[in-house]
Amino acid sequence: MSLKIPLRPELQAWGKVALKLGIASSVATLLVQFLNLGYAFSASIAPVLVMGQTRGSTIQTSLNRIKGTLIGTLIGAGCYQLLGGSVTALFLSVSGAVFVSHWLGLPGIKGAAGYVAAISLTLHSNDQPWRVAASQFVALSIGIIVGNLVDDLLWPSQAKASLRQDLCQMLLELRQFYYLSIQGYLVGDYQALAAIDCNIRIVKLIRHIEPLWQEALLEQHQMLRLAASWDMTLHQIWDHVQAMDQIAQAGSAEPQLRLAELDQLADATMLKLQVMSEAVPQPNANIAVELKPLLVSASARLDQLQMQLASSPVELRRFLSFFYHMEAVALSLEQVQGQIWP
Numbered sequence: 001m002s003l004k005i006p007l008r009p010e011l012q013a014w015g016k017v018a019l020k021l022g023i024a025s026s027v028a029t030l031l032v033q034f035l036n037l038g039y040a041f042s043a044s045i046a047p048v049l050v051m052g053q054t055r056g057s058t059i060q061t062s063l064n065r066i067k068g069t070l071i072g073t074l075i076g077a078g079c080y081q082l083l084g085g086s087v088t089a090l091f092l093s094v095s096g097a098v099f100v101s102h103w104l105g106l107p108g109i110k111g112a113a114g115y116v117a118a119i120s121l122t123l124h125s126n127d128q129p130w131r132v133a134a135s136q137f138v139a140l141s142i143g144i145i146v147g148n149l150v151d152d153l154l155w156p157s158q159a160k161a162s163l164r165q166d167l168c169q170m171l172l173e174l175r176q177f178y179y180l181s182i183q184g185y186l187v188g189d190y191q192a193l194a195a196i197d198c199n200i201r202i203v204k205l206i207r208h209i210e211p212l213w214q215e216a217l218l219e220q221h222q223m224l225r226l227a228a229s230w231d232m233t234l235h236q237i238w239d240h241v242q243a244m245d246q247i248a249q250a251g252s253a254e255p256q257l258r259l260a261e262l263d264q265l266a267d268a269t270m271l272k273l274q275v276m277s278e279a280v281p282q283p284n285a286n287i288a289v290e291l292k293p294l295l296v297s298a299s300a301r302l303d304q305l306q307m308q309l310a311s312s313p314v315e316l317r318r319f320l321s322f323f324y325h326m327e328a329v330a331l332s333l334e335q336v337q338g339q340i341w342p
Contacts, residue, residue, distance in 0.1 A: 016155045021048055024150040028143040039139040046143025051151050054162050056215035058151050062144045069140050071104075072097045077133035163212040164280050170205045170234060171277035173198055175270050177241050178329065182266045184248030185322055186258050195245055202238060229335075236332050240325040247322045257319045261298040265326060268294050272333050291330040298323070 024047035032043040050062040076093045083089035177198045184190030213231065268291055302323065 017051065020150050020154050021051055021147075023154065024051065024147040025143070027150070028146040031146065032139045032142055035142075037135050037139050037142075039136045042136055042140040043143035043146075046140050047147030047150070050144050051147050054212065054215055055151065056211070058148060062148055065144055066141060068097075068101065069137055071100055073133040073137045075100065077129045080129040163209065163215075166205055166209045166212060167230070167234075168277045168280050170202065170209065171273050171280070173202045173205060174234070174237055174241060175273035175277070177202065177238075177245065178266075178273065179270055181241055181244035181248050182270075185244065185253050186262060186266070188252035190248050190252070192249070199242070199245075206234075206238075233332050233335065237329050240328045240332070244322055244325045247318055247325075250318065253319055253322070254315060257315075259298070259301055261294070261301045262323065262326070265291070265294045265298050265330065269326070269330050269333065272330075276333065291334055295327055295330055299327075 025044045028043040028047060029040045032038075032040045046065070050058055050065050052058045052061055072093075075097045079089040079093040079096070083092070177195065180191055180195045180198060184195070272291060302320075
């Protein structure tokens, strides 16, 4: 009888990355030792520093690391040549590497440049600083190249897979944010800290998704229309839910405005977000949650009650504005539901 331990998809993905990192570091170290270059530790850590979850992120990080390594080794060796292995030389080498990175318009490599500059200066021999710098640069470059080859040949990671995971999570976070807004305004149980945390997670996801779209488009050009539609829809939904959240912050709705039709629409919208998050990884998935009939029913109910409501004009405007944003979220979901994946 065999024991099978189920792993979540994200753990399986990172397990493959971990295995690739181990292989790449070992191969790079053996290669540098075989070539008798020294500085095997630079080659061994290079794959760990550059390998990402997608092919595009690995390439971009590798290019930045090579640029940073070149700047750092040159400045570190130069400072050692002029000032020796003093603390002053260390200060000037690290500061100079970071400054030059910004001066060249490459702020993303400042960490690599400063790190390599410090390592280069502290490891130089008394008589051959430039040879040591060159050997270290070659060793680290070998590690980067090996890391890229292993990443490309062994379980090549596609941006589309990572994009699907992030879109699933984005829909779930939007669902949670929507739920908190509904609870705050229609139920009267507003949870400010939970709403703030949810909004922060959404911002982080948006920042992570943007470059993934570009990578996915390079892998599959026909996704261009899909990318534009999804990107616009997700931002629209987020904008509308933020507006709902702001209304909820100002106070809950009066009891006479808490219509059953709105509860039904809210429940169906959250269900739709849940179902769509599950459908993103599954091409041609069936999303059988219809929102239009509920929208029609809620609109008709509001039309009947507007003349009968005894609420103040300000409160009525807040209520109608909240419903407008609920309606906009539902319509946005209806528009994008047929565009899960080509």
